[in-house]
Amino acid sequence: MANSPFLESIRHVMRTKHYSIQTEKTYLLWIKRFILFNQKRHPKDLGEQEVTQFLTHLAVNRKVTSSTQNLALCAIVFMYKHIFERELTLLPDAIRARAPTRVPTVLSHKEALSIIGLMKPKYKLMFSVLYGSGLRKAELLKLRIKDIDFDAKNLFVFRGKGGKDRTTMLPNKLLKPLQTQVEKVRAIHTKDIAEGNGMTSLPPSLARKYPHAVREFKWQYLFPSTTRCEHPYDGYFCRHHLHSTALARELKVAVKSSGVAKHVTAHTFRHSFATQLLMAGADIRTVQELLGHNDLRTTQIYTHVIGQHSSGVISPFDID
Known part of the structure; x- marks a missing residue:
């Protein structure tokens, strides 16, 4: 998947929008993980249900922080908005990681x-x-x-x-x-x-x-x-x-x-x-x-x- 034409198309869009190299790498990493979580099904065949399940998996099984979960969501939202021209409406049953109050x-x-x-x-x-x-x-x-x-x-x-x-x-x-x-x-x-x-x-x-x-x-x-x-x-x-x-x-x-x-x-x-x-x-x-x-x-x-x-x-x- 490293040389995936689909991922390269996302990279191209990010570069035309002048995203930083670090953001580019991070977004592509989370999009790749989202695809792998869904048994390599193409994202165009996936939707709100699969995104909700992925976010819940991150919070419950991976126990990621709220900032990490939000970063993954931002990457997926970017993909659907700029590649498929589709706005996501997240389902209310998605389990969100709690943001701890830190000093x-x-x-x-x-x-x-x-x-x-x-x-x-x-x-x-x-x-x-x-x-x-x-x-x-x-x-x-x-x-x-x-x-x-x-x-x-x-x-x-x-x-x-x-x-x-x-x-x-x-x-x-x-x-x-x-x-x-x-x-x-x-x-x-x-x-x-x-x-x-x-x-x-x-x-x-x-x-x-x-x-x-x-x-x-x-x-x-x-x-x-x-x-x-x-x-x-x-x-x-x-x-x-x-x-x-x-x-x-x-x-x-x-x-x-x-x-x-x-x-x-x-x-x-x-x-x-x-x-x-x-x-x-x-x-x-x-x-x-x-x-x-x-x-x-x-x-x-x-x-x-x-x-x-x-x-x-x-x-x-x-x-x-």
């Missing part, structure tokens, strides 16, 4: 700096940006030279989660390290050009609109990969951004060495950015804009994290 793990300022301080220089800068600017990991990796405004002390996030653009703050302490990083990228780019390359990876739509941008310095990634690779859509050899697994490896080692007894991911630094701002008295609407949240309720989860620190409430055990 995000956050680091104190001291813990965040202790972990970052144990990293190699390149990763130290990357995690400093995560913590200092509140970026998501994917947003950090996709930063390009043009996205840094040293004069205004801003970072421009192009097509963040949900396809939204936004700006966020750039800490004063990171200005010089980032300027140094820009010069390192310039040296890499100059060497690539001398070797007859110098191209970065661009979305197909941008590459067609700005054909010369692919070799321009301002479009180079701020944290480029150490090697060049083939562009997944257009086939030219280019220098992509650093892979996310490199960050995960560095973080795992640093957390272990720091002795911080918390489950820490790259996203934990974004959570910590938000809570530190709120504890310092920042307006929650401002924090919402910096994080790029659509709904204020998403940002309000951090008020549960800071709890007593925001209201002045103390435990009766601490009363003299």
